[in-house]
Amino acid sequence: MEIWYGAEQVPAALRDPSGPGSIVTVGVFDGVHRGHQAILARVVERAHHAATPDGRRPCTIALTFDPHPVAVHRPATRLPLITSLADRLESLAATGLDAVLVVHYTLDFADQGPEEFVRDWLEGLLGARAIVVGDDVRFGRDNSGDAATLRRIGRADGVEVEIVSDVVAPTGRRWSSTWVRELLEAGDMRGAAEVLGHVHRLRGTVIHGHRRGRELGFPTANLDAATAGVVPPDGVYAGWLVRSPQAGVAGAAGEERLPAAISIGTNPTFDDVPDRTVEAHVLGRADLNLYGEVVVIELVERLRPMLAFDGLEPLLAQMRQDVIDTAAVLDVPVPEPIRPEDVTAL
Numbered sequence: 001m002e003i004w005y006g007a008e009q010v011p012a013a014l015r016d017p018s019g020p021g022s023i024v025t026v027g028v029f030d031g032v033h034r035g036h037q038a039i040l041a042r043v044v045e046r047a048h049h050a051a052t053p054d055g056r057r058p059c060t061i062a063l064t065f066d067p068h069p070v071a072v073h074r075p076a077t078r079l080p081l082i083t084s085l086a087d088r089l090e091s092l093a094a095t096g097l098d099a100v101l102v103v104h105y106t107l108d109f110a111d112q113g114p115e116e117f118v119r120d121w122l123e124g125l126l127g128a129r130a131i132v133v134g135d136d137v138r139f140g141r142d143n144s145g146d147a148a149t150l151r152r153i154g155r156a157d158g159v160e161v162e163i164v165s166d167v168v169a170p171t172g173r174r175w176s177s178t179w180v181r182e183l184l185e186a187g188d189m190r191g192a193a194e195v196l197g198h199v200h201r202l203r204g205t206v207i208h209g210h211r212r213g214r215e216l217g218f219p220t221a222n223l224d225a226a227t228a229g230v231v232p233p234d235g236v237y238a239g240w241l242v243r244s245p246q247a248g249v250a251g252a253a254g255e256e257r258l259p260a261a262i263s264i265g266t267n268p269t270f271d272d273v274p275d276r277t278v279e280a281h282v283l284g285r286a287d288l289n290l291y292g293e294v295v296v297i298e299l300v301e302r303l304r305p306m307l308a309f310d311g312l313e314p315l316l317a318q319m320r321q322d323v324i325d326t327a328a329v330l331d332v333p334v335p336e337p338i339r340p341e342d343v344t345a346l
Contacts, residue, residue: 001093004101007125014059014127021129022059023047024122026139028177029064031082032091034197035134035175038167040095043132046162047098050130060098061126064088065105072105080230082180087201087296101126114145118153130160137163169195187233187302199239202231202278202297206290209279216312217338218319220263220279221290223297231278232299234265234306236322238329241280242296258282261319261326262297265306283323284335286343301329 004010014022025043029036043060051057070079083091085102092100103109103121112120117140122128131150139145147163154161166174173179175195183192184200193199202223209222221241239262244255260280280297282288303325309315320337327334 001089001097002099003089004099006102006104007121010101010125015124016127019127020050020052020056020058021127022061023050023130023132024061024063024126024128025132026063026122026137027133028068029062029088029092030068030177031180031196032088032095033082033175033177033180033195034169035167037095037197038175039132039134039164040092040097042162042164044096046130046132058129059127060096061101061128062092062097062099063101063103063121063126064092065103067105069105069110072107072110080181080184082177082184082196082230083201084203087203091198111141114140114149115153116140117145118150119157123157123159128159130162132162132164135163135165181230184230184232187235189232189237189299189301193300199298199300200230200232202299203294204278204297206293206295208291209277216316216319217340217343218281218323219286219288219338219343220281221288221295223278223280223295231264231276232302234276235263236303236306237262237264237299237301238303238326239280239300240298240330241282242298243290243293244296258285258288259326259330259332260297261303261322262299263306281319281323283327283332284338286338303329 013019023043023046025039027036027039032040040062043062047058047060066085068079068081070077089100089102118131122131131154133147133150135147137145137147137150140149151161151163153159168174180192180195183189183195189200204223206221207224209220239260241258241260242255243258260282263279263281264276266276278297280295303322307318309318324334
C-alpha cells in the first residue's frame with residue numbers, strides 16, 4: 001500500500017481522464033474497527049468489479065486526517081486516540097487498499113465548503129469515479145456536508161456515491177470508536193477486540209527502566225506509557241510482544257511474536273516509580289536485549305488490577321502466578337522460573 005503525506009505526493013496518473021481513476025473513502029478511521037472495515041471492504045470490492053478486460057481497475061484510496069479534527073477544533077477536549085497514525089495505516093493496509101492520503105488537518109483546511117472539498121480533493125486530486133462512505137459522513141465547513149450533500153454533488157458531477165448503512169453488533173449497537181474507547185477505559189480487552197476485529201495494540205520504543213525485574217528473575221521490556229498509545233487501566237494483562245524487522249510493524253514478514261505478561265501502572269509495592277509505565281515480561285526469556293527497538297504490545301486480557309504487596313515474597317508469588325495465568329490465556333506452555341543470575345538482557 002502506498003502512503004501519500006500531502007497532495008504533492010499523489011500521482012498525476014490518477015487524474016488522467018482516459019484512465020480508470022479511483023474509488024475513494026474519507027474518514028479519520030481511528031481504530032479501523034468493524035464499522036470502518038465494512039466501508040473499506042466495499043471500496044475494494046467495487047474496484048474489483050470495475051476492472052476492465054485488460055486488467056485495469058480503479059485505485060482504491062482512503063483519505064484520512066492527522067491530527068484528529070477534534071484536537072484542532074477543540075484542543076482542550078481530551079480525546080484519547082485508539083491507535084497511533086502508524087497503527088492506523090497498518091490496519092488500513094490490511095484491508096487491501098492501494099493507497100492512503102494523509103491530510104494534515106488544520107483550521108484552514110476545515111474552512112472549505114462541502115463542494116470545494118469534494119471537487120478539489122476527491123474528484124480533482126484523487127480522480128474519484130466513485131465515493132463510498134458511511135451514512136454518518138460529515139465534511140466541509142462546520143460539518144455542513146452530509147450524505148445527502150454528497151449524493152447531490154455526485155449526481156451533478158457524474159460521480160457514483162455509495163452510502164454504507166451502519167453496521168451493528170449482534171446486540172444492535174453500532175460499531176464505533178466511542179464504543180472502543182469505553183471498553184478500553186474499563187479494561188475490557190476482549191470486548192474492545194470484538195468491536196475492533198483485532199486485539200488492542202500499544203507501540204513504542206523500549207527504554208531503560210529501574211532494572212528491578214531482572215534482579216527478581218522477571219526481566220521486562222519497558223515502554224513509556226505517555227508515548228505508547230492509548231493505555232488501558234492499571235493492572236496486569238496477558239498479551240504478546242511483537243518484534244518486527246520493519247520498526248514495529250505488526251504483520252510484517254519475519255516478525256517475532258512472544259507471549260508476555262504485561263504490567264501497566266506505577267508499581268505501588270515500590271515508591272520510586274511515580275510515572276505510569278508499560279512493562280512486558282516475555283515468558284521464559286532471560287536473553288532479550290530490546291533497548292532502542294520499536295515494538296508492538298498486544299493486550300489480550302486483563303488478569304488483575306494493580307496491587308501493593310507487603311514485601312518481596314508475596315510479590316514474587318503473585319508474579320509467578322501472573323506468568324501461569326498468562327500462559328493459560330495465550331494457550332502456551334508454562335515456562336520454568338528464571339533465576340536472576342541467568343538473566344543476560346542488558
